[in-house]
Amino acid sequence: MCSVQKLTSTSPQSEAIVVYTGWERHALVGSDVRLSCSFFSWRWTSEDVTFSWSYRPDGAKDSISIFHYTGGAPYVDNKGPFRDRLEFVGNPPRRDGSILIRNLDFSDNGTFTCDAKNPPDIVGRPSSVRLLVFEKIPIQAGVITGAIIGVVLGLLILVVAIYYLMRFLVARRVFDLSVSKHGKKGKGKEAQQRQASVLVDPAKQKAAASEKKKQESRREKK
């Protein structure tokens, strides 16, 4: 049983082809949009590869064919809604069947379906991309939300970092001062003290004040 099944599976059969397009494309009125279409196939790209684009307007039930590539030559729409606006910008040997639509209008809203075939790989589902034409591109959901949250939290972290940095610097200055005070003895001592106290006066006052507070609270505790 198994061996018979194996034999039948090795005979040349068509395998599935997978077509890729985008999901949605947003574009402004009057601009150009490039609709990309690519496919995955286990076989080498054959010379008879075909690409087919069809268009179904929003709200309509039927779709019309607007582009076909076969036998090495592209055939663009010359009668339908996209005449003189459609251009083939793909590269079939590289599995790219993209088209370019120029000068978009609101009537171009709809679904574009790409069907690619790579003989003998012909079994596959066509893939669709929705085109949305806007007056002005709307802001994506969540962009501004994320931006506001990020900025505020960033500022918070910045303030915390600066606070700790200032405290660290102040503590280091006080430490340096006390070291130099005990290190150098003699005449220069007083002059140095006065200089140092002028330099770090506010910081020293703060440190001294917190020291006093701590001593007071310790006394209070007792």
Add this chain to the structure above:
Amino acid sequence: MLILLCGIVFLHVAALALLFVSTVVSAWAVNPTSSADLWFNCTTINGVNSCQPGDTGVWIQAVQALMILSIIFSFLSLFLFFCQLFTLQKGGRFFLTGAFQVFASLFVMSGAIIYTVMNAEWVPPSESFGFAYILAWVAFPLILISGLIYVILRKRE
């Protein structure tokens, strides 16, 4: 002393819960058939409930951000309260906790004000304000009072 502590923490947690419910629940603007909140517009037609992502304008995103920020700051304030409870010296004030809580209340206030003023854009006149919107307004004074209590409170043994 323990009673006071429990009371303060309870107030804080209750306000935080109100904030959470207000942000998440879909009841900012309600109608007999539909309800809208900061994230989705849900309609119930013939018993079928369907939700769609809401409007993506600048202002509604600002309201979303402010509500989320107020939740974050309130959480941070609760966390800081417990930190400061153990590390603050006697007689010290819970300034940092109070500051975060006051910021959270300011964010809620800003969010609620923006929603109130700009809701003509995304709420049709047939809809009335839902309970989640009211919760946001109720949470604002509670959080403010909680923050002020922290600022005034002194640590005792």
